[in-house]
Amino acid sequence: MNTAIDFYFDFSSPYGYFASAKIDALAAKYGRTVAWRPILLGIVFKTTGGRPLPELPLKGEYVRSDFERSARFHGIPYRTPIAFPVGTMSAVRAFWWLQATDPAKAVALAKALYRAYFVDGANISDTGEVIKSAQGIGLGADEVAAGINDPAVKEKVKMEIASAIARNVFGSPYVIVDNEPFWGVDRFDQLERWLQGPF
Amino acid sequence: MNTAIDFYFDFSSPYGYFASAKIDALAAKYGRTVAWRPILLGIVFKTTGGRPLPELPLKGEYVRSDFERSARFHGIPYRTPIAFPVGTMSAVRAFWWLQATDPAKAVALAKALYRAYFVDGANISDTGEVIKSAQGIGLGADEVAAGINDPAVKEKVKMEIASAIARNVFGSPYVIVDNEPFWGVDRFDQLERWLQGPF
Numbered sequence: 001m002n003t004a005i006d007f008y009f010d011f012s013s014p015y016g017y018f019a020s021a022k023i024d025a026l027a028a029k030y031g032r033t034v035a036w037r038p039i040l041l042g043i044v045f046k047t048t049g050g051r052p053l054p055e056l057p058l059k060g061e062y063v064r065s066d067f068e069r070s071a072r073f074h075g076i077p078y079r080t081p082i083a084f085p086v087g088t089m090s091a092v093r094a095f096w097w098l099q100a101t102d103p104a105k106a107v108a109l110a111k112a113l114y115r116a117y118f119v120d121g122a123n124i125s126d127t128g129e130v131i132k133s134a135q136g137i138g139l140g141a142d143e144v145a146a147g148i149n150d151p152a153v154k155e156k157v158k159m160e161i162a163s164a165i166a167r168n169v170f171g172s173p174y175v176i177v178d179n180e181p182f183w184g185v186d187r188f189d190q191l192e193r194w195l196q197g198p199f
Numbered sequence: 200m201n202t203a204i205d206f207y208f209d210f211s212s213p214y215g216y217f218a219s220a221k222i223d224a225l226a227a228k229y230g231r232t233v234a235w236r237p238i239l240l241g242i243v244f245k246t247t248g249g250r251p252l253p254e255l256p257l258k259g260e261y262v263r264s265d266f267e268r269s270a271r272f273h274g275i276p277y278r279t280p281i282a283f284p285v286g287t288m289s290a291v292r293a294f295w296w297l298q299a300t301d302p303a304k305a306v307a308l309a310k311a312l313y314r315a316y317f318v319d320g321a322n323i324s325d326t327g328e329v330i331k332s333a334q335g336i337g338l339g340a341d342e343v344a345a346g347i348n349d350p351a352v353k354e355k356v357k358m359e360i361a362s363a364i365a366r367n368v369f370g371s372p373y374v375i376v377d378n379e380p381f382w383g384v385d386r387f388d389q390l391e392r393w394l395q396g397p398f
Contacts, residue, residue, distance in 0.1 A: 047256070047257075048255075048256045048257050048258070049255070049256050050255075050258075056247075056248070056249075057246070057247045057248050057249075057369075058246075058247050058367045058368075058369040059247070059249075059369050059370075059382075061367065062367065062369070062380060062382060065380075066382070066386075069389060069398075070389070072398050073388070073389050073392060073398065168257045168260065168261065169257075170256075170257040170258050170261070171258075181261060181264075183261060183265070184385070186383070186385035186386070187265075187385070189272070189388075190268060190269070190272050193272060199268075199271050199272065
């Protein structure tokens with residue numbers, strides 16, 4: 001029985017962005033599908049005591065350079081955002097609003113948001129930028145704005161993040177396949193081996 | 200001009216242990232040598248505010264499982280130590296004592312200590328176990344004990360750790376080649392690419 005791969009990520013996470021460029025092809029290679037699950041690491045960190053990487057002493061300086069080198073290594077376009085990291089509540093709500101009716105288009109929106117933030121320099125913590133990205137894939141500004149403010153969508157986002165925490169998701173990207181967790185795009189080598197068969 | 204690769208590690212670090220099984224062959228492939236540099240992450244963490252991975256909420260549980268899966272992935276023998284992590288002051292001192300007169304044998308000692316801790320279940324925070332590992336590669340118990348207690352060796356260890364902190368070493372393994380830092384055995388793919396030529 002092949003089940004979907006759960007792909008947890010934060011829209012402000014460079015490593016999540018790199019993973020987003022690889023996950024679909026990797027899953028397809030092994031006959032799997034991907035359930036894209038954007039979360040808000042800021043809320044997760046309140047439970048886990050985690051802190052954004054760039055704020056950590058020494059490690060912060062290292063990862064900023066590692067983001068850029070990793071982008072070159074993986075051959076993925078990347079520009080360090082001017083505002084980083086940022087809260088992405090509107091982006092996450094827009095995704096889950098759209099996901100309820102059109103999961104494939106929600107994935108397209110996720111990719112557009114990542115591109116806006118990590119390539120085009122847009123600050124996607126701004127709801128206006130989220131709407132622009134949505135318009136770029138053919139959605140209407142009014143429907144997106146209404147979706148972002150829909151109480152049912154807000155509730156769905158809360159539930160998704162609570163569910164992620166309950167599954168021990170503490171970082172981005174975080175992939176769970178057949179209950180096996182893989183943290184980081186640098187575990188995609190082990191993820192691929194696992195998709196060939198548990199080891 | 201080919202310079203040595205600086206390989207920083209903590210004797211209580213599983214990822215450092217995995218790296219130790221790979222670093223010499225990787226360096227040799229590109230005509231490089233390796234300067235093995237054991238440090239004490241506990242002292243580094245006092246500067247960086249870092250904490251041992253296993254103590255972190257959620258992450259702690261994940262990494263314990265990741266240690267075992269990574270060992271299988273890399274094909275390296277590994278048993279989770281009963282006492283973990285531990286302080287390894289005697290091990291570090293024994294290494295640097297020996298390194299002053301016989302660098303190659305110091306590397307052999309480092310490998311023996313890692314094997315003792317991560318394969319044979321010895322608690323290498325115990326000076327007696329460090330001496331046993333040293334005896335296993337042909338050293339005398341008395342000379343090793345004297346080396347561990349030599350004030351000059353103690354001073355050398357302090358200097359090494361201060362130098363590592365000054366170079367922003369905040370984890371294990373941490374490799375620096377031509378001033379380019381690589382944190383984690385999961386950056387050995389980027390390290391190898393770098394050894395082929397900066398990118």
